[in-house]
Every structure is written in structure tokens, then in C-alpha cells.
Amino acid sequence: MLRVESITYKLNKRPLLKDISFSIRPGEMVALLGSNGAGKSTLMRLLSGERKPESGRIMLYGDDLRDYKRKILATKRAYLQQHNPVTMAFSVKEVVMMGRYGFKGLPSAKNDETAVLETMELCGLLDFADRSMLSLSGGEQQRVHLARVLTQLWDNPDAVLLLDEPTNNMDLQFQHQTLSIAAAMAKKGYMIIVVLHDVNLAAQYASRLIILKDGRKWWDGTPAQVLTPQHIYTAFGIHAQAYTDQSSLKTVIVPKEIKLDAAKFNSNLQAAGQPIYNLANTSIDELATI
Numbered sequence: 001m002l003r004v005e006s007i008t009y010k011l012n013k014r015p016l017l018k019d020i021s022f023s024i025r026p027g028e029m030v031a032l033l034g035s036n037g038a039g040k041s042t043l044m045r046l047l048s049g050e051r052k053p054e055s056g057r058i059m060l061y062g063d064d065l066r067d068y069k070r071k072i073l074a075t076k077r078a079y080l081q082q083h084n085p086v087t088m089a090f091s092v093k094e095v096v097m098m099g100r101y102g103f104k105g106l107p108s109a110k111n112d113e114t115a116v117l118e119t120m121e122l123c124g125l126l127d128f129a130d131r132s133m134l135s136l137s138g139g140e141q142q143r144v145h146l147a148r149v150l151t152q153l154w155d156n157p158d159a160v161l162l163l164d165e166p167t168n169n170m171d172l173q174f175q176h177q178t179l180s181i182a183a184a185m186a187k188k189g190y191m192i193i194v195v196l197h198d199v200n201l202a203a204q205y206a207s208r209l210i211i212l213k214d215g216r217k218w219w220d221g222t223p224a225q226v227l228t229p230q231h232i233y234t235a236f237g238i239h240a241q242a243y244t245d246q247s248s249l250k251t252v253i254v255p256k257e258i259k260l261d262a263a264k265f266n267s268n269l270q271a272a273g274q275p276i277y278n279l280a281n282t283s284i285d286e287l288a289t290i
């Protein structure tokens with residue numbers, strides 16, 4: 001069980017996370033949603049140990065994360081960051097194998113080769129094994145990083161997997177493949193926390209959703225409880241309808257098309273002392289009527 005107890009986090013005195021508490025049981029897959037800047041990645045950085053909470057604590061199976069030995073924690077928690085820049089010409093297989101570096105000297109090191117091959121197969125990478133990372137497309141690189149973090153936890157089903165926007169740059173098939181891998185791992189007992197922007201993907205694959213807004217946890221529950229039109233409007237400022245798909249019984253959100261709000265843009269520009277013409281010499285009033 002992972003328990004987040006009333007954590008707060010400030011950067012340069014600005015509170016980025018405020019009094020956040022929740023727990024996750026083995027077998028749960030929780031999607032973290034919220035608008036840009038809501039605090040999702042910051043929360044993931046705290047869960048990953050990259051940053052420390054200002055107050056509160058994060059407990060894993062009853063022990064504070066800060067009390068774990070680094071090597072043990074590497075077998076219990078893996079983190080796919082939002083951005084994974086590649087600057088050196090490692091091969092795909094070498095990058096995936098990096099997920100096992102923490103196992104040197106541990107009994108599970110004997111599983112390294114199997115873990116690498118199985119996760120590469122799962123992420124559609126076997127044909128790429130010897131390719132340089134620098135030669136891959138954005139979506140292919142993302143699949144390699146996903147395989148790397150899966151490899152890290154491959155033989156430890158009571159671990160926590162933190163995925164920050166894992167479907168970035170992926171095509172439709174691999175977005176679904178990635179989330180179905182995560183959901184299957186949850187069924188095996190892993191605790192999964194995944195940051196997503198696509199609320200429908202979240203509703204399709206996660207058993208539970210948490211919405212953050214302005215650094216606070218606003219809603220936490222099943223997709224049907226959390227994804228109501230009112231909540232969507234409060235969290236994202238967009239009108240939407242919510243349905244239950246009759247064949248899958250999953251919640252589906254259909255956002256309403258938005259029109260540019262010319263009056264708002266014009267008054268903001270005027271307040272900033274700018275003329276009201278900008279894009280290609282077209283007034284925003286004209287753009288809004290196109």
C-alpha cells in the first residue's frame with residue numbers, strides 16, 4: 001500500500017502542492033488528471049523521491065520512503081518522467097537494460113536478460129534492439145523509456161509504477177497498448193499512478209481518477225464519479241457531456257467545441273496596451289467568426 005499523508009510542497013515560497021492525501025492499494029491503477037500547471041508532475045516528482053515534501057510524508061508498505069535504502073527502493077518503485085531527452089547514441093537494448101542497473105549484486109539480477117527481452121517484445125521493440133536511440137522517432141523513443149521502467153520492476157509485482165504522460169508522442173495504437181500494459185500490471189498487483197491528459201483514455205483504463213486543481217486534490221473516485229460535466233468544467237474550463245458507453249459501460253466524455261472568445265482576447269490585449277490586431281493582420285473578431 002502507498003499512502004500519501006497530507007503533503008505540501010513549495011518552490012521559492014510559492015505553494016505548488018497543498019495538503020494532498022490519498023492511498024493506493026496493490027492492484028489499483030489511478031490516473032492523475034488536471035489542467036496544465038495543476039501540479040501533477042510535481043506530485044509525481046515527490047512520489048519518485050526526486051523532490052522532498054515540505055511537510056507530510058509518503059509511506060510505502062508502512063515505512064516512510066525516506067527511510068528506504070536506495071537499492072531496495074529501486075526494486076519497489078520506478079518512474080517514467082514526462083520528458084526523457086536522449087543525447088547519446090546508446091542502442092535501444094542498452095537503454096532498456098539501464099532499468100536493471102540497480103539490481104547488480106541482488107539475486108534478481110539473474111532475470112535481467114529475460115526482463116529486457118519480455119518488455120522489449122511488449123513495447124514492440126524487438127526489431128529495434130540494436131538501433132541507436134538518436135535514430136528513433138519521438139514515439140519510438142518513448143516506447144524504449146517505457147520498456148526501461150517496466151524492466152526495472154518486471155519481477156516485483158508489489159512495486160509502484162509512476163508514469164508521467166507515458167503516451168506522449170505515441171500513435172493511437174501504442175497509446176492504448178501502453179495503458180493496457182499498465183492495466184494488466186495492476187491486475188498482477190502493481191500499484192500504478194499515471195498522469196494523463198486524455199480523460200477518455202483515463203476512464204477506459206484506470207480504476208480510479210484523481211483530479212488536481214491549483215495544487216489541491218479536488219476529486220478522487222471512479223471514472224463515473226469523477227468525470228461529471230460539472231467537474232470537467234471546474235477543472236478544465238470546458239463544457240462537456242458525459243455518457244456511459246453501452247457496450248463497455250465505460251464513461252465517455254465529449255467536449256463541446258469552443259469558439260474563440262474575441263471580446264475576452266481584445267479586452268486583455270487592450271489592458272496590456274496592445275493593438276487588437278495580431279495574427280497575420282487579422283483581427284481576433286474576424287478569426288472568431290471564421
Ligand SMILES: Nc1ncnc2c1ncn2[C@@H]1O[C@H](COP(=O)(O)OP(=O)(O)OP(=O)(O)O)[C@@H](O)[C@H]1O
Pocket residue numbers: 011016034035036037038039040041042043
Ligand atoms: N522549477 C520550477 N520553477 C518555477 N515554477 C515551477 C517549476 N516547476 C514547476 N513549476 C510550476 O509549478 C506548477 C505545477 O507544475 P507541474 O509541472 O507540476 O504541472 P502539471 O500539472 O504537471 O502541468 P502539465 O499538464 O502542463 O504538465 C506550474 O505552475 C509550474 O509553472
